[in-house]
Amino acid sequence: xxxxxxxxxxxxxxxxxxxxxxxxxxxxxxxxxxxxxxxxxxxxxxxxxxxxxxxxxxxxxxxxxxxxxxxxxxxxxxxxxxxxxxxxxxxxxxxxxxxxxxxxxxxxxxxxxxxxxxxxxxxxxxxxxxxxxxxxxxxxxxxxxxxxxxxxxxxxxxxxxxxxxxxxxxxxxxxxxxxxxxxxxxxxxxxxxxxxxxxxxxxxxxxxxxxxxxxxxxxxxxxxxxxxxxxxxxxxxxxxxxxxxxxxxxxxxxxxxxxxxxxxxxxxxxxxxxxxxxxxxxx
Amino acid sequence: xxxxxxxxxxxxxxxxxxxxxxxxxxxxxxxxxxxxxxxxxxxxxxxxxxxxxxxxxxxxxxxxxxxxxxxxxxxxxxxxxxxxxxxxxxxxxxxxxxxxxxxxxxxxxxxxxxxxxxxxxxxxxxxxxxxxxxxxxxxxxxxxxxxxxxxxxxxxxxxxxxxxxxxxxxxxxxxxxxxxxxxxxxxxxxxxxxxxxxxxxxxxxxxxxxxxxxxxxxxxxxxxxxxxxxxxxxxxxxxxxxxx
Numbered sequence: 001x002x003x004x005x006x007x008x009x010x011x012x013x014x015x016x017x018x019x020x021x022x023x024x025x026x027x028x029x030x031x032x033x034x035x036x037x038x039x040x041x042x043x044x045x046x047x048x049x050x051x052x053x054x055x056x057x058x059x060x061x062x063x064x065x066x067x068x069x070x071x072x073x074x075x076x077x078x079x080x081x082x083x084x085x086x087x088x089x090x091x092x093x094x095x096x097x098x099x100x101x102x103x104x105x106x107x108x109x110x111x112x113x114x115x116x117x118x119x120x121x122x123x124x125x126x127x128x129x130x131x132x133x134x135x136x137x138x139x140x141x142x143x144x145x146x147x148x149x150x151x152x153x154x155x156x157x158x159x160x161x162x163x164x165x166x167x168x169x170x171x172x173x174x175x176x177x178x179x180x181x182x183x184x185x186x187x188x189x190x191x192x193x194x195x196x197x198x199x200x201x202x203x204x205x206x207x208x209x210x211x212x213x214x215x216x217x218x219x220x221x222x223x224x225x226x227x228x229x230x231x232x233x234x235x236x237x238x239x240x241x242x243x244x245x246x247x248x249x250x251x252x253x254x255x256x257x258x259x260x261x262x263x264x265x266x267x268x269x270x271x272x273x274x275x276x277x278x279x280x281x282x283x
Numbered sequence: 284x285x286x287x288x289x290x291x292x293x294x295x296x297x298x299x300x301x302x303x304x305x306x307x308x309x310x311x312x313x314x315x316x317x318x319x320x321x322x323x324x325x326x327x328x329x330x331x332x333x334x335x336x337x338x339x340x341x342x343x344x345x346x347x348x349x350x351x352x353x354x355x356x357x358x359x360x361x362x363x364x365x366x367x368x369x370x371x372x373x374x375x376x377x378x379x380x381x382x383x384x385x386x387x388x389x390x391x392x393x394x395x396x397x398x399x400x401x402x403x404x405x406x407x408x409x410x411x412x413x414x415x416x417x418x419x420x421x422x423x424x425x426x427x428x429x430x431x432x433x434x435x436x437x438x439x440x441x442x443x444x445x446x447x448x449x450x451x452x453x454x455x456x457x458x459x460x461x462x463x464x465x466x467x468x469x470x471x472x473x474x475x476x477x478x479x480x481x482x483x484x485x486x487x488x489x490x491x492x493x494x495x496x497x498x499x500x501x502x503x504x505x506x507x508x509x510x511x512x513x514x515x516x517x518x519x520x521x522x523x524x525x526x527x
Contacts, residue, residue, distance in 0.1 A: 052374055052526075053373050073376040074376075076375060076376040077376045081370075087368050087370055089366065089368055090366065091301070092293070099292075100293045101289075103285050103286075103288055103289030104285075104376075104377055106376065132300075
């Protein structure tokens, strides 16, 4: 089957600074794929190139088998973008923001009306449709930003740090929304530097560091590469972690260490462990 | 076509939401010019055989429609650097023509509103001028030329501060030298010829001639048409420069 997104050797230089040093990956249709990495790893650059905001220095990319750099209008019609900065028209109303987006993507007035109502109800913003965006809370603006990107029914949705700077309960609500969008068949590429976000949402994760992909797999496989159970150990040299296949092995080690007077904690291996293992640094 | 409509409609909605404030602000500088130079300084002056005020009003219309047309650059800067809405346009499947024309017509619409405000103010002063179709064609072409330059400069600059520089060096001198306040024809030849290169000189000449009920100055009309076309092409070419 043709991949929804295929990226081959994408490179981007800004002057002498290299933002992307040749990354390649594929996303299957309906898959939620996460790019995880620290600030400056190249996550946003990747999304900007795939949505036509930035021109690549080298490399190729395809949506459903068609080259997006030689068919930019085709690519833009298929893609929906939720940028990192909330770029709504603050002086316009919620409804007007959706109307302009619909017209930009060539939708008819009637279709815009239908789709906007459906999405506003879906995101719990129907009652606020006549309000200026300026009057909305941060969480509501973020929801509006997401449904605006969905107006033209994109087959591929790009979410650039969708929950950055939001309260935990609003973040969980957005996670639910993103899962629902995926359940309707949309392919999603998400960037985040919140590891738990990638662990919760993603079917597959790519660890990005300094413009390179250092590991790419399902969260389960990435974690399984280390083991099942982790023992955190705090001593004079700071915090270190050891990994074990089974809980019994971990407990035996923990008992031994605590008898030696060390402070230990036993827990499940998480995606952060895998990230640290593959990149050698913290997010 | 829908792309053009989307960009233009956005500008119209912004104008609509701000209309009272905007009309008030459009009226400030023309009123000041008319009061200071027309009623104050020029009360007993005549230019040719006409009262100075009648000379001044078409000049202020030209200068004001230039400034409001060019002023679309401020809106684009806000959309680009502050709201980041510009990325919505860049990621949308619309042509650069749709974007450029939408913004230019946004500027032209502002210019027309400011012209109407000036005409409303001068109507109160009881001035004997003609405001026919060619008068408004002149306003349109003038606004189109400067709105397209406004779009171009907004695409090429990298920050708000750069924009102020462009306005200070190009727009403000033109207001004072482009036939707004005094007849360029009265200057010595060495000063007259450089000023004839300014687009605003032709716009104020055209707008003033038809407001006086004189024959249409075809050369100035042609100059503005050519400049409008050139400005449109420049704006079109500049859009891709804003993509990094």
